[in-house]
Amino acid sequence: MDLAAHELVREDDGTFLVHTRAYTDPGVFELEMRRIFESSWVYVAHESQIPEPGDYVTTSAGGQPLIVSRAEDGRVHVLLNRCRHRGSVVCRMERGHSHHFRCPYHSWVYRNDGTLVGVAQQSGYPVADRQALGLVPAAAVGVYRGLVFASIEAPRITLEERLRDVAPYIDLWVERSPTGEIRTTTHAHKLHYEGNWKLQMENGNDGYHGNYVHESFMQVVSRAGETSVDDVKRVRNTGSVVGLPHGDGFIDRPEGGMAGQFDYHDPRHAEYHRALSERYGDGRAAQILGQRNLLVFPNLYLFESHLRVIQPTAVDSTVVVMQPILLGGVPDAFNVERMRSNERFFGPAGFGSPDDVEMFLTCAAGLRARSVEWVVLHRGLARERAVEDRVVGGHTTDEAPQRSAYRAWRSLMSTETVDG
Amino acid sequence: MAEGAGALSRQDVEDFLFREAALLDDGRLDDWLALFTDDARYRLPIALDDDELEPALVDDDRERLAERVFRLTSTTAHAQVPPSQTVHDVHNVRLEQLPGGELLVRCHLTVHEVRVGGPEQVGLGRHRILPGRAEYVLRPGPPVRIRSKTVHLLHRELPLPNIAFIV
Numbered sequence: 001m002d003l004a005a006h007e008l009v010r011e012d013d014g015t016f017l018v019h020t021r022a023y024t025d026p027g028v029f030e031l032e033m034r035r036i037f038e039s040s041w042v043y044v045a046h047e048s049q050i051p052e053p054g055d056y057v058t059t060s061a062g063g064q065p066l067i068v069s070r071a072e073d074g075r076v077h078v079l080l081n082r083c084r085h086r087g088s089v090v091c092r093m094e095r096g097h098s099h100h101f102r103c104p105y106h107s108w109v110y111r112n113d114g115t116l117v118g119v120a121q122q123s124g125y126p127v128a129d130r131q132a133l134g135l136v137p138a139a140a141v142g143v144y145r146g147l148v149f150a151s152i153e154a155p156r157i158t159l160e161e162r163l164r165d166v167a168p169y170i171d172l173w174v175e176r177s178p179t180g181e182i183r184t185t186t187h188a189h190k191l192h193y194e195g196n197w198k199l200q201m202e203n204g205n206d207g208y209h210g211n212y213v214h215e216s217f218m219q220v221v222s223r224a225g226e227t228s229v230d231d232v233k234r235v236r237n238t239g240s241v242v243g244l245p246h247g248d249g250f251i252d253r254p255e256g257g258m259a260g261q262f263d264y265h266d267p268r269h270a271e272y273h274r275a276l277s278e279r280y281g282d283g284r285a286a287q288i289l290g291q292r293n294l295l296v297f298p299n300l301y302l303f304e305s306h307l308r309v310i311q312p313t314a315v316d317s318t319v320v321v322m323q324p325i326l327l328g329g330v331p332d333a334f335n336v337e338r339m340r341s342n343e344r345f346f347g348p349a350g351f352g353s354p355d356d357v358e359m360f361l362t363c364a365a366g367l368r369a370r371s372v373e374w375v376v377l378h379r380g381l382a383r384e385r386a387v388e389d390r391v392v393g394g395h396t397t398d399e400a401p402q403r404s405a406y407r408a409w410r411s412l413m414s415t416e417t418v419d420g
Numbered sequence: 421m422a423e424g425a426g427a428l429s430r431q432d433v434e435d436f437l438f439r440e441a442a443l444l445d446d447g448r449l450d451d452w453l454a455l456f457t458d459d460a461r462y463r464l465p466i467a468l469d470d471d472e473l474e475p476a477l478v479d480d481d482r483e484r485l486a487e488r489v490f491r492l493t494s495t496t497a498h499a500q501v502p503p504s505q506t507v508h509d510v511h512n513v514r515l516e517q518l519p520g521g522e523l524l525v526r527c528h529l530t531v532h533e534v535r536v537g538g539p540e541q542v543g544l545g546r547h548r549i550l551p552g553r554a555e556y557v558l559r560p561g562p563p564v565r566i567r568s569k570t571v572h573l574l575h576r577e578l579p580l581p582n583i584a585f586i587v
Binding site for chain 1: 464466478479483484495498499501577578581582583
């Protein structure tokens with residue numbers, strides 16, 4: 001049976017299944033890159049990484065190399081990192097400051113807004129080439145509260161439309177800063193695993209695995225006397241999960257507080273609580289401090305301590321950038337403590353992330369058993385309910401956010417026409 | 421370096437570092453932990469400067485380090501099932517006397533790692549090599565104790581597979 005890409009997600013009769021090929025087939029991966037990572041909105045950078053004109057970072061979307069720069073006009077430009085001449089990248093640094101990008105091969109020079117401003121020995125070219133051969137920009141670029149999104153090909157909907165349902169939760173994430181200012185650290189935890197990108201996509205807002213995958217971390221926390229394993233398991237069973245339109249979704253624990261992480265509710269932080277309440281009001285301050293591991297489909301997670309970018313590099317190879325964020329309007333000591341707490345669980349040598357990554361590897365290995373066709377994702381399907389445009393899970397361990405992501409995946413993968 | 425009762429020769433320091441490496445490779449992590457002072461730090465930085473606002477791969481005080489050892493010896497850490505087998509190589513050892521009697525030791529550290537597994541597994545059955553430049557601050561004792569161990573891994577800015585063992 002040779003299923004079309006959009007038939008790889010099957011929902012009927014109380015079941016929700018994703019086909020093994022969705023994780024292992026290079027052809028499916030190629031389609032994902034074109035239909036999801038190049039033709040819809042994806043996260044590319046945070047504005048605080050490029051505060052001044054001339055600042056840039058390089059990244060990728062759908063495997064295509066990108067430069068995200070702030071030009072003299074103050075605007076953020078997202079440019080394909082490819083000289084229009086013979087195809088060389090024009091920038092090889094991860095980040096830096098430059099008003100021009102010079103191709104190393106034949107010395108064509110581009111301004112940081114993409115304009116071609118210099119061609120070596122240019123008499124060999126028609127004059128018109130200068131204007132026509134700038135760096136190719138992404139078809140659409142938009143910024144929401146510091147998060148820079150782009151779509152290399154023309155997206156089907158505006159960024160405003162795309163983010164309409166998830167924006168209120170992005171707002172809550174930003175407002176953990178009493179001044180509403182988030183800035184990234186310069187460095188980040190970067191992980192690589194040999195497995196499909198969707199294994200990370202499914203995991204970040206999965207409330208089901210914590211009690212099992214992270215039992216080791218719970219024991220560490222319990223040993224430190226911070227809380228008991230039973231208490232952590234109890235908290236992990238509170239709250240709910242929410243799936244939003246366009247594939248977004250989150251774990252919703254209104255009382256907040258991931259055990260063993262920075263405790264925002266600690267009375268030590270009374271001054272912080274006061275600052276939040278003054279700026280946002282008591283009710284909203286309490287809401288801000290709830291825990292939400294928020295997926296902005298397909299490649300961005302907003303965690304309390306970091307934003308996480310999923311970069312697929314092949315059907316069985318993924319880079320995950322855990323980019324820590326610093327809160328504006330708090331003392332440095334507050335952020336330093338957040339960073340040390342972030343390291344306790346996250347990153348390649350933390351006490352939590354490696355156990356998640358190990359599950360991606362065990363899944364990558366197990367999914368090679370292709371004679372088993374389907375992955376089962378209908379946990380809690382019968383007890384989830386639709387509330388307007390969203391799906392609210394009946395239990396915090398239900399797979400409602402994963403299903404929302406795969407519904408969006410199926411919708412994008414079934415797009416009739418693909419350019420190029 | 422200065423002569424005196426507490427003075428350590430390079431050979432003394434190398435003997436100490438070789439013993440430390442052997443404790444790690446033998447999985448005697450509680451004994452390894454006992455080499456550290458109560459105010460010790462164990463770090464695998466990403467940034468080369470000492471900016472505390474930047475993330476590190478590891479930035480353990482003594483208590484966090486004890487947690488790291490506890491996680492590896494007393495819990496089921498999935499990232500260590502099966503466990504890493506390691507070989508820690510220590511080389512290019514250089515000594516510098518610090519004011520106050522402590523000793524700064526710079527050396528190179530190369531950690532080889534293998535986790536046993538068949539070809540049908542992913543992430544197992546490989547030989548990984550993690551080279552780095554290490555800096556120790558030693559209290560000459562006796563007994564010699566580690567006040568800080570910092571390893572700048574060559575791969576620190578690259579996407580990394582799990583480092584769930586101790587470097």
